[in-house]
Amino acid sequence: MTIAILDAERFRRQLAGLEDDRPQGERTRERLKELAAQLCFLLARYYNRDELDPLKLWERIGSAIATACEQVDDGDLDRYVSIALEHVRASHSRVAADEEWNYLLAEICEQPESDRLALVNYLHHHSYAVLIHGRRYWEQYKDGKANRDDA
């Protein structure tokens, strides 16, 4: 028979690599960067190209981030996201039907208050960087979609 019998030593060996040995500060910064980039990507996805100029996509997302940062200083990320989505005139039905939004919202809105404030603070002070990271996600998504549309 081929299955190995598990004991504490074997289990410990198998756990190698699953431990997060990054310093806490670095871990938090990477997570904030990831969440902010995902938020920008989703704003690009729901940017209303019928009502807004497609050529001003990133300018508009930049101002959506800035406007939301100015209006939300209490870590209310539900409100933050709503303001940003309104700014890009996102369709309510498309946003409501999107599972990625559900995951992202659940992820960011359920954070403790200190983490939510940290995310707003990060978005406020890294406005250009988050656009660049979000655009990278968007370009990857667009490439895949274009290929599918061609097919």
Next chain:
Amino acid sequence: MGKRIATTLDASDPPKRRTYKITCVSKTLSPLSHMSGTAGNEQVIMREPICYSGGLRYVPAITGNAIRHRAIRAPLAQHIVETWDLDGQLTIAQLQFLFHGGTLFRKGGRISLAEQDALYRLMPAIQMLGCSLPGQIVPGNLYVHRGTLVCRENRERLARLLPPELASGLPEDLRPATDFIGSYQYTRNVHDMSVPTVQAKDAEDQDARADMMIFGGQTVITGAMFAHGFQLVNATTIEVGAIWYALNQWQANGGTIGGMASKGHGRLETSLAIDPPVDWLDQAADEYQAHILAVASDGRAFLDAAFAEPIKRKGKKGEGQDDEAA
């Protein structure tokens, strides 16, 4: 064969029954595509909401249903088909019964306790997994745990789910679930996009538009680990042997879970601990195989009798009354 162990064959010496807890850990050897649906054109992996001290997260998981089918039911059903020489001899309803647990087609109460006992004796796999005969649902005694990703969000749960000697080895800081989520993108190539080594007969009739399809989705990355397991309630040693045999067959045949196995996805490497610890797993598996061989003719006769009547699907409400009135 080593020491003698009690089995359900020993009518004069009733088998000792006890509850066994089997803890498994499985490492992904390739990307895992256990899907829950699609978002647009992309497949989305199965996730479950986890409420832990850090809040609510959606964390990848493997359903117990997938594990019990792929790792237990399918290998045991295949073994019965091969040992009883049933390939090509079974109806669809019998195949559904063996490989998928069957479907209830008629009103209940069709078999007696004695017949149920006979079923359990002939097929220990059914005693563990339960089934649905055409007229009756038969319970099982195997509880299958869900596959729990070994990650930060699940650490608190894992500390309680795993036996203490394993739980004590869990690092304080595990990677978050998002670190274990990856993606894939594949292309289904087509003849008109390939180097034309063979010319198509109707090439001139085709337009230039390529039908090459690109498809993608999420995965759990290679190297992730899931904890899962089984609880075998009031079981005989022969049932433990069946589990051990099934798990080994599953692993020997690739150990896959989830979709895209045809493209190399979903390979797991599993190791397990059993409580109480036993040293007769291989003998029990041998006894299980010997048992299935010994009851072959009775088993075939049981399958023929249980599925003798043609299957008549239950109609919609009201249709049955019309039939009876007619």
